[in-house]
Amino acid sequence: MSWLDPASVADAGAFLARLVRLDPTALVRMRPAGGRTLELWARLPFEVLVTRRVCADLAEDATVRAADLLDALDAGADRLPPRRDAEWRWPLxxxxxxxxxxxxxxxxxxVGAAAEATLRAAVTGGVRGRAVGERVLRDALLDHVPVVVITDDGTRVDVPQRLVQGVVRMGFLGAAPAPGEPAGGAVEVRLARGWVGLAGAFGTGWHRSSRGLAVRPTG
Incomplete structure (x- = not known):
């Protein structure tokens, strides 16, 4: 693929493959970010935007189906798949x-593994002896806030489970360390005008609550 730097083919492929596993119909938006840097953007089924940077020579912003782009990468095609720019509806x-x-x-x-274990146990055994639909359980878990950060100026930043799941499932944190091994790195919690982000070594996830700001002052 002539527009994508050969050194970035594996990175782009990993991003697209994980995305397609989560949502076979997902779109991927390719946005030039200056120089030979290209941002790949996508929206996961649980209301999280994810992005990864690669090296590429693409002159304009373009949106295509992730599955089509992954097929093009696998085939070594020189051209982009059919564009679907009008189908991208989410602010960045x-x-x-x-x-x-x-x-x-x-x-x-x-935190991510604990949520998965809780979901499996609840689906199998119910909650307090009562059966609950898997979708209801999943939504409740995704809305749960397992991480709270208080900034130096007293602002409370809620990091919902859906954002944690986004960066974990997209592989942005790398492999989980084995028991007894050092953690190996850190994840940045970021704020950007009402958006909360988690930035790992291999990409960033962003979420903005539809029910109001996820960032609020304490007091």
Whole structure:
């Protein structure tokens, strides 16, 4: 693929493959970010935007189906798949954001795995002896706030489980460390005008609450 730097083919492929596993119909937006830098953007089924940077020579913003682009990468095609620019309907964070906290990678993996285990147990055994639909359970877990950050100026930043799941499932944190191994790195919590982000070594997830700001002053 002539427009994509050969050194970035594996990175773009990993992003697209994980995205398609989560949502076979997902769109991917490719947005030039200056120089030879291209941002890949996508929206996950649980209301989280994810992005990863690659090296590429693409002159204009373009949106295509992620599955089509993945097939084109696998085939070594030189041209982009059919464009679907009009189908992209989601605003993007206005900037990279301010880093307000750094969390251990191992802690984010633990939080994500705990939610998955809770969902499996609840689907199998119910909640307090009562059967509950899997979708209801999943939505409740995604809305749960497992991480709260208080900034230096007293602002409370809620990091919902859906954002943790986004960066974990997209592989942005790398592999989970084995028991007894060092955590190996940190995840940045970022703020950008009402958006909350988690930035790992291999990409960033963003969420903005539809029920109001997820960021609010304490008091």
């Amino acid at each position: 964070p206005p900037e990279a954001g301010l880093v307000v906290e750094r969390l251990p990678v191992a802690e984010l993996h633990r």
